[in-house]
Amino acid sequence: MATHPITQAIRIQIDRTPEMEHSAPLFLTSSFCFDNAEDMRAAFADETDDNIYSRFSNPNVQELVDKICALEGAEAGYATASGMSAVFGSFMALLKQGDHLLSCEAVFGSTHAVISKYLPKYGIDYSYLPATATEEAWRAAIRPNTKMIYLETPTNPGLEILDVEMISRVAHEKGVIVNVDNCFATPILQQPIALGADLVVHSATKWLDGQGRVLGGVIVGKKELIKEIYLFCRSTGPALSPFNAWILSKSIETLEVRMERHSASALHIAQQLENHPAIASLRYPFLASHPQVAIAQKQMTSGGGILCFDLKGGLEAGKKFLNQLQMLSLTANLGDTRSIASHPASTTHAKLSEAERQAVNITPGLIRISVGLEKVDDILADILQALAAVD
Numbered sequence: 001m002a003t004h005p006i007t008q009a010i011r012i013q014i015d016r017t018p019e020m021e022h023s024a025p026l027f028l029t030s031s032f033c034f035d036n037a038e039d040m041r042a043a044f045a046d047e048t049d050d051n052i053y054s055r056f057s058n059p060n061v062q063e064l065v066d067k068i069c070a071l072e073g074a075e076a077g078y079a080t081a082s083g084m085s086a087v088f089g090s091f092m093a094l095l096k097q098g099d100h101l102l103s104c105e106a107v108f109g110s111t112h113a114v115i116s117k118y119l120p121k122y123g124i125d126y127s128y129l130p131a132t133a134t135e136e137a138w139r140a141a142i143r144p145n146t147k148m149i150y151l152e153t154p155t156n157p158g159l160e161i162l163d164v165e166m167i168s169r170v171a172h173e174k175g176v177i178v179n180v181d182n183c184f185a186t187p188i189l190q191q192p193i194a195l196g197a198d199l200v201v202h203s204a205t206k207w208l209d210g211q212g213r214v215l216g217g218v219i220v221g222k223k224e225l226i227k228e229i230y231l232f233c234r235s236t237g238p239a240l241s242p243f244n245a246w247i248l249s250k251s252i253e254t255l256e257v258r259m260e261r262h263s264a265s266a267l268h269i270a271q272q273l274e275n276h277p278a279i280a281s282l283r284y285p286f287l288a289s290h291p292q293v294a295i296a297q298k299q300m301t302s303g304g305g306i307l308c309f310d311l312k313g314g315l316e317a318g319k320k321f322l323n324q325l326q327m328l329s330l331t332a333n334l335g336d337t338r339s340i341a342s343h344p345a346s347t348t349h350a351k352l353s354e355a356e357r358q359a360v361n362i363t364p365g366l367i368r369i370s371v372g373l374e375k376v377d378d379i380l381a382d383i384l385q386a387l388a389a390v391d
């Protein structure tokens with residue numbers, strides 16, 4: 001029976017055990033048994049896909065991977081202990097000394113550290129383009145040794161939008177792998193593989209769990225690339241815990257309804273705040289005022305749960321705004337049922353220089369809001385009363 005990917009992601013499940021359970025059981029086991037030496041030999045020789053050891057594979061982890069593959073339209077995948085181990089594994093399995101990685105300067109902070117601080121230690125070169133780079137600029141930036149283009153869209157926290165279809169087309173002219181961090185959009189709002197990407201990485205910690213409980217990461221994409229990533233990860237050990245996989249797999253069953261609500265509430269809040277006197281500028285991918293709204297509307301079905309705005313009062317106003325909030329949480333996460341406010345200039349990006357912050361659009365007064373599932377009027381009321389205090 002041909003069913004919609006979202007239906008598949010809800011119904012995909014580990015084979016039922018003789019207990020006839022409805023919800024998937026939790027396979028908390030480090031290793032798996034064999035009936036005899038011959039079966040064990042065959043499993044180790046990759047002649048069967050029997051589970052051997054939970055660093056390699058585990059039923060709960062595979063169930064999660066199968067669901068993400070269905071949603072992303074991917075051939076294969078591997079799940080990791082965090083989003084960063086997914087990003088790192090996808091680099092280290094496929095890049096070698098002498099290769100060049102091309103990326104956009106607006107990437108997640110830890111990803112920036114991996115690219116600019118650690119990859120060069122292994123002889124892997126990198127360069128960055130601005131998020132607004134043209135097709136010509138992307139083409140010109142590809143070097144003979146460029147092996148991978150790595151993108152994040154929408155970017156964290158600046159909400160820049162990159163054209164996945166255009167960049168993939170340019171990359172494939174030169175045989176370059178395209179790897180997209182789809183954390184902010186989730187496969188509900190954007191499917192990079194359908195737009196031409198070869199690999200998709202996720203921090204499952206964010207919207208995929210959506211309830212702020214566990215860390216996790218997933219890499220999905222072309223079978224031959226995932227095979228390399230699997231072999232690298234099975235030896236180096238960033239495996240996802242079966243317990244976290246069990247949590248995340250259940251979360252996927254509600255992903256579509258959650259993302260629809262997060263997006264609708266975020267759009268409403270963005271519209272209500274756009275002309276607020278305390279706000280110098282506001283960004284949300286689906287607002288007409290977003291500089292890349294046309295690309296956002298081409299590749300996403302809605303704008304997602306994050307919006308950001310720049311307070312006229314700068315750094316001090318940013319801190320004051322956080323202190324005035326009564327309901328929104330001050331916490332270093334996003335993509336939760338509970339709304340979260342953060343002020344990158346005084347927290348996550350405080351160690352960067354002013355110039356480095358400017359390069360990724362992090363102004364002193366930038367506030368990022370992760371819109372939760374509370375009633376939208378309550379979220380808006382808390383933001384408005386905090387804004388009134390800084391005005």
Ligand SMILES: *Cc1c(COP(=O)(O)O)cnc(C)c1O
Nearest residue numbers: 082083084108156183203205216
């Ligand atoms: C949080 C995040 C990551 C890293 O994920 P972890 O699960 O925290 O390791 C990577 N990319 C983006 C866009 C993120 O927001």
